[in-house]
Amino acid sequence: MEASVAGDDFRVRSAAEKRERMHARLIAATMEAYLQAPAGFHPVIDDVIRVAEVSRGSFYKYFDSLDEVRAEIGRSMAGEMLSSYEALFTGVEDYAVRMAAGPLMALARAAMEPRHAAFISRVDFIEFLDGEDPRSVIVKRGLEEARQRGQVQFESLEAAVDLVVGVSLEGARRILQTGVLDGAYIRETATLVMLGLGLSRPQAKAAVTAAWEHLQQVSDRLHWWRPVGSI
Structure with a gap:
């Protein structure tokens, strides 16, 4: 009897692990399909199953549509980005430096992980960052606290969020097209956000410089980070 139970447990675990591997395979294939898609185009299910080397039937065992895959990837990415930002910069007292860190992280990752850039630059990523996840308030809270401290100035919080996130996404799109980490472009983009x-320009440049230095110091906590020279 014990041998039979152990055998059943093994089969259950084996089946679960197989499902997890296929699920991860389809997620990775979707991101790769986004990277391979021509500019201005979204991949379709045929692109995903070609990359994953599975049948359409296999795809539908795990997802009802490509929109479902995109939503899962988007929520996961947004959550990871917000968690990383919070973990790395919440302890930084200068709120201007914390605000500059957001665009710098997004742009650096676009160059270091092109599949990430290919996805976030082609979907409505602001929707995922502004979703039901409690972490979605991090950007808004940071901007509001910086305004209360007199370090930044704006009248509309929503407009400020769109400025920070929108410019970061557009910058990621440009970096994806060029395929290089252009330090001058990244610096200037983050500076313009500030x-x-x-x-002022001196304040903005100082905040960007300090944010990048801090980011380099804690880069070993970012799985996507690739060693780069000073930007």
């Missing part, structure tokens, strides 16, 4: 939030 200018838009009411800082």
Whole structure:
């Protein structure tokens, strides 16, 4: 009897592990399909199953549609990005530096992990960042606290969020097209975001420099980080 129970447990675990591997395979294939898709186009299910080397039937055993896959990837990415930002920069007292960190992280990752950039630059990623996940308030809270401390200036919190997130996504799209980590472009993009939030150029440049230095110091906590020179 014990041998039979152990055998059943093994089969259950084996089947569960197989499902997890196929699920992860389809997620990875979807991201790869986004990277391979021509600019301005979204991949379709045929692209995903071609990359994954599985049948359409296999795909539908795990997902009802490609929208479902996109939603899962989007929620996962948003949650990971927000968690990383919170873990790495919440302890930084200068709120201007914390605000500059967001665009820098997004743009650096776009260059270091092109599949990530290919996905976030082609979907409505703001929807995932502004979803039901409690972590979605991190950006808003940071902006509001920076405004209360007089470090940034804006009248509409929603407009400020769209500035930070929107510019970061557009920057990721450009980096994906060029395929290089252009330090001058990343610096200037993050600086312009800070200018838009009411800082002077010297203040904005100082915040960007400090944010990048801090990011390099804690980069070993980011699985996507690739060693780079100073930007």
